[in-house]
Amino acid sequence: MNLLEVKSLNKVFGGLHAVQDMSFEVQQGTVHSLIGPNGAGKTTLINLITGMYTPTSGQVAFETKDITGLAPQKLPGRGMARTFQNLQVCMNMSAVENVMVGAHLRQNTGLLAGLLSLPGLRVADKACRTEALEAMAQVGIAAFADAHASQMPYGALKRLEIARALMTRPRMVLMDEPAAGLNPTETAEVGQLIRRLADQGLTVLLVEHDMPLVMRISNTITVLNYGKKLAEGTPEEMRSNPEVIAAYLGAEVEEPAHTQAEPKKAFA
Numbered sequence: 448m449n450l451l452e453v454k455s456l457n458k459v460f461g462g463l464h465a466v467q468d469m470s471f472e473v474q475q476g477t478v479h480s481l482i483g484p485n486g487a488g489k490t491t492l493i494n495l496i497t498g499m500y501t502p503t504s505g506q507v508a509f510e511t512k513d514i515t516g517l518a519p520q521k522l523p524g525r526g527m528a529r530t531f532q533n534l535q536v537c538m539n540m541s542a543v544e545n546v547m548v549g550a551h552l553r554q555n556t557g558l559l560a561g562l563l564s565l566p567g568l569r570v571a572d573k574a575c576r577t578e579a580l581e582a583m584a585q586v587g588i589a590a591f592a593d594a595h596a597s598q599m600p601y602g603a604l605k606r607l608e609i610a611r612a613l614m615t616r617p618r619m620v621l622m623d624e625p626a627a628g629l630n631p632t633e634t635a636e637v638g639q640l641i642r643r644l645a646d647q648g649l650t651v652l653l654v655e656h657d658m659p660l661v662m663r664i665s666n667t668i669t670v671l672n673y674g675k676k677l678a679e680g681t682p683e684e685m686r687s688n689p690e691v692i693a694a695y696l697g698a699e700v701e702e703p704a705h706t707q708a709e710p711k712k713a714f715a
């Protein structure tokens with residue numbers, strides 16, 4: 448079943464056509480990755496799907512319902528959550544409070560309302576705290592249950608964002624570079640976490656530059672270049688696609704000897 452359907456989506460910023468006629472579908476329970484060079488339009492696409500930007504034209508449907516241009520704060524209530532390329536963590540709050548904000552997002556009270564009511568929650572809403580601690584354990588940061596966000600290492604903060612997204616009890620999570628800035632061990636662990644979540648039924652739209660991670664955990668990969676869909680298929684198909692290789696390695700498509708020698712390094 449298609450959980451997400453993106454149809455002929457366009458976004459123009461002034462003279463820049465950042466997303467051009469993008470169409471793709473995400474199947475329920477899969478890890479569907481969006482890859483492409485810097486500036487290809489991956490984050491813009493996520494921002495269009497999640498209502499951060501209004502599309503110039505095109506449609507987005509989630510669970511067959513039109514969500515085109517729906518305000519971002521409405522999406523957790525519909526079953527969709529996201530994480531951010533640049534950390535969006537409140538450093539003056541504890542780890543668990545940051546995760547508890549996810550419950551407010553789900554209830555559509557908004558981030559600010561969530562933050563403002565947190566002192567009350569700390570006393571009253573034990574269930575919310577318990578669920579937040581469970582979400583932290585689920586993403587492997589139970590050790591930081593009593594930590595302040597400002598004391599946490601970067602890798603744990605990246606997972607904290609995933610825990611906050613899970614607190615909205617989503618059916619789909621859009622993750623924008625969850626492994627950016629992580630060392631190889633942390634990257635592999637985040638990959639295992641994402642795959643495990645998908646195996647448990649969560650649908651994941653993943654933007655990620657780490658090719659070994661993408662190749663290992665994706666069911667489907669959509670490749671963007673200059674805002675357009677360049678190719679789509681399984682990791683195996685993308686690994687051997689000359690156009691994909693050329694877009695990543697800067698090689699000429701017309702030079703098969705060159706393009707075929709290099710990709711194994713890039714996608715190993």
Ligand SMILES: Nc1ncnc2c1ncn2[C@@H]1O[C@H](COP(=O)(O)OP(=O)(O)OP(=O)(O)O)[C@@H](O)[C@H]1O
Pocket residue numbers: 460463465483484485486487488489490491492532
């Ligand atoms: N709010 C904006 N206003 C104007 N231009 C924008 C805006 N957001 C993105 N762009 C431009 O749109 C293009 C696509 O950017 P985007 O951030 O979507 O790329 P990306 O694929 O996520 O890149 P990266 O891998 O570096 O994160 C870039 O040329 C970028 O400068």
Ligand SMILES: [Mg+2]
Pocket residue numbers: 489490491532
């Ligand atoms: Mg980006």
